[in-house]
Amino acid sequence: MYPSITPPRRVRIGDAAAFAGTTPRAVRHYHGIGLLPEPERGADGRRRYGYDDMIRLLWIRRMAAVGVGLDDMRTAFDEARDEARDIQEILSSLEETLAAREAEIKRQRAAVQRLRALGSPLGLLSELVTDRLGHLPPGALRPTDLNTLLVTERVFGPLGAAIQAGVFIVLATHPDLRAEDDRLDAAEAALDDGVDPHDPRVEELAAQRCAQQVALEQAMEAAGLDAAEEKRFEIYDADLTGEEDTGMSPFQAITKMPYDFSPARMRCMELTAQLLADTHSADH
Template sequence: MYPSVTPPREVKIGDAAAFAGTTPRAIRHYHQIGLLPEPERGGDGRRRYGYDDMIRLLWIRKMSEAGISLDDMRAAFDEARDIEDVLGRLEETLAAQEADIKRQRAAVQRLRVVGSPLGLLSPLVTGRLSHLPSDALRPSDLDALLVTERILGPLGAAIQASVFITLATDPDLRAEADRLDAADAALDDTVDPHDPQVEELAAQHCAHHKALLQAIEAAGLDADEEKLFEIYDAEASGEEDVQMSAFEAVTKMPYGFSAARTRCMELTAQLLDADLSAGS
């Protein structure tokens, strides 16, 4: 024989929350947004919940588990919106979430395989550099690729990877790059932007850039770059779109370069443009 139990006619908010598998705070929120009608209060000033209230709380719990938003729940209860419209938008949201999860899992797998932060960059960039030894790339190389990917997208960073592949495999070019980096760092705020050394350093940067391009071409990396466009169209179309223009991105990325260093960069760009125009 089971003991005789008389169910209560109404329960307090804590008991209602416990039975429905939610919290009193959530129930109060449902009241505030009109998802659950607020019941009358008892003589002690506390809310009391009856059978119909509990049924709605249980349906809210089920719809929440299915991923239906609170706004859509309210519309469904009020029959103000076609349920097919709600379910259609829910399927779109779930599909997007599923795609995000797939990208996240792929990134984790790349991290495991690569064993360095390189695995966090796009598959197009990671694949391009995967044949290099783990210590061939410097943290500053990865930082540069990270910034380029943000500004120009995966394709731009994958093309830039040719530079780091060349530097990783050509000690002389790497040594010259290090020397130029040190010279750039010496262009602090104490250096006059119109000091002759600024123009001289720009000319050295231009010569180094041309040497890099020659090495890239000799190694056949420029041919690989042409293939990147096909690979990007076929495989990387699911990557997150660049969210701002390159110009806008550059203006939001702080570097804190001195006036002398900024002028050196401008002069280098002018020299490279002049060489490009002369060769065309």
Template sequence: MYPSATPPREVKIGDAAAFAGTTPRAIRHYHQIGLLPEPARGGDGRRRYGYDDMVRLLWIRKMSDAGISLDDMRAAFDEARDIGDVLGRLEETLVAREADIRRQRAAVQRLRSVGSPLGLLSPMVTDRLSHLPPGALRPADLDALLITERIFGPLGAAVQADVFIILATHPDLRAEADRLDAADAALDDTVHPHDPRVGELAAQHCAHHKALIGAIEAAGLDLAEEQLFEIDDTEASGDEDARMSAFEAVTKMPHDFSPARTRCMELTAQLMAVAAQGE
């Protein structure tokens, strides 16, 4: 005849955690936030958990597995809120989480398909550049698309992608872009913003921009851009949880441009605006 096992009247925190499928640290946290009343301590100064404590721990574990937050658990135990309200908000959270998982899976699939960090950008940008051969885009091009998408959204990045398509397929325009980049880098802090070279370089940038626009139009990419702006806003909204205005984004993006280089950018924008008005 086997001896019968007699359950203890009270157990220590480690045994309580093991039975409930949680950890002593979690139980201590439940005490701190008032979710689980702290039991009396024994003669050795350690907490002792009884039957009612174990029942509540098991309910906490079940609710946690269902995705119910600790705050909602506390409200449910206190009967301070209708459980229907708690479950309604939980369902909304789960729906949002499912949408996040779908987006994450789509991003992983794009990464597998594209085989480069380009797959992390919006599908609008990824699809636009999908026909380019591997290595056609430089790391700096990808960085620029990433920043543009953050500031102006997928539409803005998709339009900018057309510039990189032209640069990747027109060696002469790529060479001129490289020359202008080198000239920009030479505008360091030793160059005065009103140095004549700044204005000359701005004019060259404007001319290069016109050449890029001409190449985009010749390739028919400008017609594709018109179609982009017909896309529903919900498709082109991008990361809604982290959206901010373009102005706010620009003011938060650090740069290492010298005053002369900043002045060159301003002059280039003015020249391009004048040129656009004259067309």
């Protein structure tokens, strides 16, 4: 027996903070200063965070990372309070700290310049992703596309987001594929409405989604957005090593997000993946 409506999943403050790369205390501080709206509370009185809350948290963390907000320099002088150490060693250590801070300020200034030039949230994405999206006219991408890229980059890194960006480029430049994608999204969302996982519509929708994915891949290949980009990706991959350590695996990151798909929708996703694997295997 499946419920007629599956409510959106919402997560606790610990999971929300872990996904954003911060702490529950910091999240509470964001609430206190009005930076993050207070979310709904569950029956136990605890805060519950949904998708929009997570997007806002990612914005806050990314903007803080480029120097937007208060920046305390006291850490650089902590070692100088140890009077037992030789003054030359202390000064040498402090000089290294300040040099590192200077490099960080230059990085932050460059990031702020990107934000001013590209706007938000596009300017919050990595250079690899924004470069790939650069030839599209302003407004070609939907705000939801950009939010998805923000989440994808957090989970899978810049290279994963760059691959996802290729899909959005095709959707932005092929109205027929965009219309079909919207139709499939709506149909998949309807599976959360108490549909039996073995309903024939699940298999039909999986076949349609597979066909759509193949069409997207063909359009990407025709536009030079697939294997032709691999060499450029390899160059960026070397440059981006260590750019942002999420501190968790992609699977762990995904479990922190407020996704809660029904059994029917999960089966549709699994069938789609199997159909795609079979299709690619047959092609080779």
